[in-house]
Amino acid sequence: MSAVVYRAPMINPRGANLYDAWIDGGLRVRDGRIEALGDFDAVMRVGEAHDRVETLEGVIVPGFADVHIHWVQHPVRGAFEEALMPWLREHIWPEETRYADQDFARAAAQRFFADTVRAGTVMGMSYSSAHAEAVRIADQARVGDWMVGDVVMEHGAPEALTRASVHEAVELDRRASGLGTERYVVSPRFALNCSPRLMAELGVYARVGGFHVQTHLSESPGEIREVLREFPDAEDYTDVYDRAGLLGPRSVLGHCVHLSPREWAVLRARGSWIAHCPSSNEALDSGRMDLEAVRRHGIPYALASDVGAGPSHSLLHVMQRYLDAHRAAGVAVSAVEALYRATLAGAECMGRDAVAGNLDAGKRADFVLLPAPGGQLDVEGWIGEWTRGGMAELEGRPLATWIAGARHDPPAAPPRTASA
Ligand SMILES: [Zn+2]
Known part of the structure; x- marks a missing residue:
């Protein structure tokens, strides 16, 4: 099976105040699992020729x-x-x-x-x-x-x-x-x-x-x-x-x-x-x-x-x-x-941190795409930005969610009626 390499900025929490982050990150996913994570160029160097690259508009964080x-x-x-x-x-x-x-x-x-x-x-x-x-x-x-x-x-x-x-x-x-x-x-x-x-x-x-x-x-x-x-x-x-x-x-x-x-x-x-x-x-x-x-x-x-x-x-x-x-x-x-x-x-x-919870290689590919705030990499500022707003806004903020490598897109907006 070929892999998909997602290219986007990425934040990978590893502890209370411990994380890795890349402004040009790469996340290689094969068979629902994360195979590699890091700087995009570094991830590509250890990849295979037939791996597909998908560039995402947004920032990847764990689900x-x-x-x-x-x-x-x-x-x-x-x-x-x-x-x-x-x-x-x-x-x-x-x-x-x-x-x-x-x-x-x-x-x-x-x-x-x-x-x-x-x-x-x-x-x-x-x-x-x-x-x-x-x-x-x-x-x-x-x-x-x-x-x-x-x-x-x-x-x-x-x-x-x-x-x-x-x-x-x-x-x-x-x-x-x-x-x-x-x-x-x-x-x-x-x-x-x-x-x-x-x-x-x-x-x-x-x-x-x-x-x-x-x-x-x-x-x-x-x-x-x-x-x-x-x-x-x-x-x-x-x-x-x-x-x-x-x-x-x-x-x-x-x-x-x-x-x-x-x-x-x-x-x-x-x-x-x-x-x-x-x-x-x-x-x-x-x-x-x-x-x-x-x-x-x-x-x-x-x-x-x-x-x-x-x-x-x-x-x-x-x-x-x-x-x-x-x-x-x-x-x-x-x-x-x-x-x-x-x-x-x-x-x-939940006793699942060996298999899930962040973007470490070997874990299940569970992640979300959040809107790119733009500018320089500013992890504290970006996360702060994503938590601003009312409840409905926050519930609808992720652009997409992946579970075990499968993408779940938000449902399309309901069709407008003629009078609307
Ligand atoms: Zn309760």
Whole structure:
């Protein structure tokens, strides 16, 4: 098979403030994998005569990873303004009961993946509704490299969404959907929906089976108060999950906005990841994650949209809210780091960084083309430029998205009617 060499400026994040960039870059792709990356002339020197060169108008960066998103909330993203607990009880749980209807679920899944690919997202971790069939539907409609899990709720939610045992809650669902550890993620919704016994069962299930775990931790003050009332024996919110054995290096904890020094230390000791959701925290007025503490404790984190509390599935929008929120608090963050947190860090969080997450040779050819700002190579300035604008603008900003070497162009604009 011959290869394609894409010629364009390129940025390849390699760490929090570490990257390579080329104003005249070359990216050789063969059979969906990246074979070489670097200066265009250097890439051509090691190529073969029949390689095809395609010059692109724009800048190539890795495709985005979203490590905390509820695909079943996509239709109502940003639709309700409330604090966390009333938002869940009054709006979100009734919405999620609709996914018992498979036709509804199929249409929603197709729309979700069309929208995420359009916005440049190539991989991620998603919460589904409580329905086993909806997990299977999401996996069948999947475009890109996704893990998905049914939210496990035992009590404290509408009866149609709750299940009582780990057998009912997970094993059955996984068999029904036929997914393995690469695709299925064990997803207790959060402490307020689960008994200690069920959480412990889920912890064993995930550890023995080698599954990732995702849940919500310490998002809003009201939620934390309820958790401490419900688990009087626990040291704190983090301890509820720690006692259940739910914290490990394959655990991804959404939010972590209001943690104590003891809790940071526990997360660090367990090697768990944070899914940092700045746009969601802003939308529900939950507070700002203490980025200085996260850095001090050396806890790994990746960015995530948390749609539907997050109002947009665009990782460019999440990067914008991340930069604004922390800078407003006087914390230094670079646009270069934002790009890393929205790409390679997500792949690391998912355990996929050996095969995806940036443009290194040998990885899957997942990348997006962003508009060329022109002028001299200015990586910090260019990334800053791409994160400017409103949500709709940011969702539509990537000019094209490649997943495993296959190009996904944005859908053509709808035809204008005569009267328009
Ligand atoms: Zn969430």
